[in-house]
Amino acid sequence: MLIRGKVIKFGDNVDTDVIIPARYLTSSDPMELARHCMEDLDPTFAKRVTKETVLVAGRNFGCGSSREHAPLSIKASGVQAVIAESFARIFYRNAINIGLPILESAEAARRIKEGDEVEITLETGIIRNCTTGETFQAQAFPPFLQEIIAQGGLMNLVKKRVSS
Amino acid sequence: MDVKMTITEKIIAAHAEKERVVPGELVRVKVDLALANDITAPLSIKELEKHGIDQIADPGKVVLVADHNTPCKDIPSAQNVKLMRDFARKYGIPHFFEGGNVGIEHVLLPELGLVLPGDLVVGADSHTCTYGALGAFSTGMGSTDIAAAWALGETWLKVPESLRFVFEGEPQPFVTGKDFILFTIGQIGVDGARYCAMEFTGSAISRLSMDERFTMANMAIEAGAKNGIMEADEKTLHYVRSTGARREPKLYRSDADAWYRNTFTIDVSKIEPQVALPHLPENTRSVQSLPRIEIQQAVIGSCTNGRIEDLRMAASILRGRKVHPGVRLLIFPGSPRVLLEAEKEGLLRVFLEAGAVLAPPSCGPCLGGHLGVLAEGERCISTTNRNFVGRMGHVKSEVYLANPYIAASSAVLGYIAGPDKL
Numbered sequence: 001m002l003i004r005g006k007v008i009k010f011g012d013n014v015d016t017d018v019i020i021p022a023r024y025l026t027s028s029d030p031m032e033l034a035r036h037c038m039e040d041l042d043p044t045f046a047k048r049v050t051k052e053t054v055l056v057a058g059r060n061f062g063c064g065s066s067r068e069h070a071p072l073s074i075k076a077s078g079v080q081a082v083i084a085e086s087f088a089r090i091f092y093r094n095a096i097n098i099g100l101p102i103l104e105s106a107e108a109a110r111r112i113k114e115g116d117e118v119e120i121t122l123e124t125g126i127i128r129n130c131t132t133g134e135t136f137q138a139q140a141f142p143p144f145l146q147e148i149i150a151q152g153g154l155m156n157l158v159k160k161r162v163s164s
Numbered sequence: 165m166d167v168k169m170t171i172t173e174k175i176i177a178a179h180a181e182k183e184r185v186v187p188g189e190l191v192r193v194k195v196d197l198a199l200a201n202d203i204t205a206p207l208s209i210k211e212l213e214k215h216g217i218d219q220i221a222d223p224g225k226v227v228l229v230a231d232h233n234t235p236c237k238d239i240p241s242a243q244n245v246k247l248m249r250d251f252a253r254k255y256g257i258p259h260f261f262e263g264g265n266v267g268i269e270h271v272l273l274p275e276l277g278l279v280l281p282g283d284l285v286v287g288a289d290s291h292t293c294t295y296g297a298l299g300a301f302s303t304g305m306g307s308t309d310i311a312a313a314w315a316l317g318e319t320w321l322k323v324p325e326s327l328r329f330v331f332e333g334e335p336q337p338f339v340t341g342k343d344f345i346l347f348t349i350g351q352i353g354v355d356g357a358r359y360c361a362m363e364f365t366g367s368a369i370s371r372l373s374m375d376e377r378f379t380m381a382n383m384a385i386e387a388g389a390k391n392g393i394m395e396a397d398e399k400t401l402h403y404v405r406s407t408g409a410r411r412e413p414k415l416y417r418s419d420a421d422a423w424y425r426n427t428f429t430i431d432v433s434k435i436e437p438q439v440a441l442p443h444l445p446e447n448t449r450s451v452q453s454l455p456r457i458e459i460q461q462a463v464i465g466s467c468t469n470g471r472i473e474d475l476r477m478a479a480s481i482l483r484g485r486k487v488h489p490g491v492r493l494l495i496f497p498g499s500p501r502v503l504l505e506a507e508k509e510g511l512l513r514v515f516l517e518a519g520a521v522l523a524p525p526s527c528g529p530c531l532g533g534h535l536g537v538l539a540e541g542e543r544c545i546s547t548t549n550r551n552f553v554g555r556m557g558h559v560k561s562e563v564y565l566a567n568p569y570i571a572a573s574s575a576v577l578g579y580i581a582g583p584d585k586l
């Protein structure tokens with residue numbers, strides 16, 4: 001799958017409380033959550049994000065709470081993929097389980113700038129910065145996670161196992 | 165073959181029905197308990213329903229705690245708890261907690277004997293790592309993972325590398341388990357243990373009470389860890405027996421020459437009472453080194469410091485004193501049992517006479533949900549575990565993390581300082 005998008009960039013330790021503040025967690029409707037995505041970090045985010053946005057961030061993206069509302073709100077806001085130097089582990093699992101494409105590459109995260117156009121080939125993990133022509137290789141997913149991704153999320157796998 | 169393993173590896177291996185596991189390995193494991201709360205359970209339930217899955221492997225291993233937005237703060241919260249209640253009824257889930265039975269999940273589960281040493285527990289709450297204090301492997305996940313664990317009775321894990329933290333020495337007055345863990349996070353940073361197991365050991369850990377051990381394991385996630393863990397000892401077993409637990413604990417110990425990615429030795433006698441400044445738990449300083457920082461709110465409670473000993477610490481400072489007129493002191497006992505014990509010991513009277521607000525067992529202000537939200541520009545000293553931007557209310561409010569002694573003395577003084585300034 002090929003993903004293309006324009007980059008919105010954030011720094012290190014973007015926590016789940018700023019991705020989606022707890023005051024909105026009485027809802028689990030992705031579109032409702034998306035309206036408030038990142039608002040405590042960047043009040044203009046909801047206006048800037050489009051169906052062709054790729055987030056790029058620094059270390060430990062998604063640290064803090066286990067709230068799955070965080071990747072859900074990012075995905076529903078239109079973000080096509082998140083590239084980070086590293087992800088907090090619960091966020092990483094959650095993103096895979098709900099089908100938000102995430103890529104870990106320290107080099108890409110450092111070198112790609114706000115506003116750059118990037119192209120990602122998900123199967124190979126190759127990230128191309130169309131603005132500068134640079135390419136980066138993201139870390140590969142272990143086969144088990146690839147299976148979850150290929151099935152379109154964890155619950156489809158679970159359903160198969162339950163009915164077999 | 166003589167295989168050396170850490171306590172974390174041994175518990176995972178046992179639940180994967182394997183002789184041994186090695187860090188980095190992906191394994192399927194049986195879970196002893198899978199927990200969710202009124203924020204995360206609704207998503208789990210909806211995921212199951214959306215996919216037409218109506219199998220719960222073992223309803224006795226499901227725990228549902230309505231602790232975050234309760235007593236329900238608004239209609240959507242009430243709907244969420246209703247969804248949990250109906251789900252619990254439908255599947256005959258015995259461990260559903262609301263109303264007068266509710267406590268903060270990570271205070272509640274251990275004291276009810278639902279988690280035991282040697283267990284493998286997953287929860288749709290990042291502070292599920294708290295149960296490591298019992299010598300259990302426990303870790304936080306998201307709602308979908310927990311829904312899967314409910315349906316299948318198992319989950320997948322990557323075996324974490326272990327980091328060993330050896331605490332030695334005698335702590336100074338007013339230095340607690342909270343200070344040990346804040347100090348440690350200050351040293352290694354909020355991603356210093358990312359994906360790792362934090363194993364806490366040493367003579368200073370042996371001397372800690374169970375309540376302080378829970379406080380430490382609770383904050384392992386604040387260093388990015390998958391789990392925090394301590395070996396069970398006599399104190400643990402005594403605690404477990406007092407809960408009336410119906411299963412037998414299983415005791416695991418790390419082998420003497422097990423592999424660790426790193427070992428840190430910490431002399432606790434050098435640790436002064438710590439305060440984590442906004443907006444990361446790693447921004448720790450000694451309370452002595454702080455300038456005068458005035459506060460408008462103080463919070464004592466949460467899954468970090470809402471146990472009986474925490475309330476005793478707070479009461480020891482507040483007895484015969486008054487909360488500063490410019491400060492609201494909110495006290496949240498962690499569970500009905502803690503509340504009852506505090507009543508028996510006369511602590512509630514101490515709090516009320518000091519001018520504190522006594523709140524029901526709930527997460528309340530810890531996550532800025534309700535019962536004590538901060539306005540723009542307000543500062544709060546809190547015994548909770550996170551001080552992220554907007555965590556307790558307005559995006560321009562500030563949270564400072566500390567132990568119950570410091571929170572109580574700051575509430576009296578009106579600015580952040582230890583009991584020596586009283």
Ligand code: SF4
Pocket residue numbers: 232268269270289291466467468526527530531548549
């Ligand atoms: S007290 Fe705070 S940290 Fe603990 S479970 Fe509740 S919201 Fe989470």
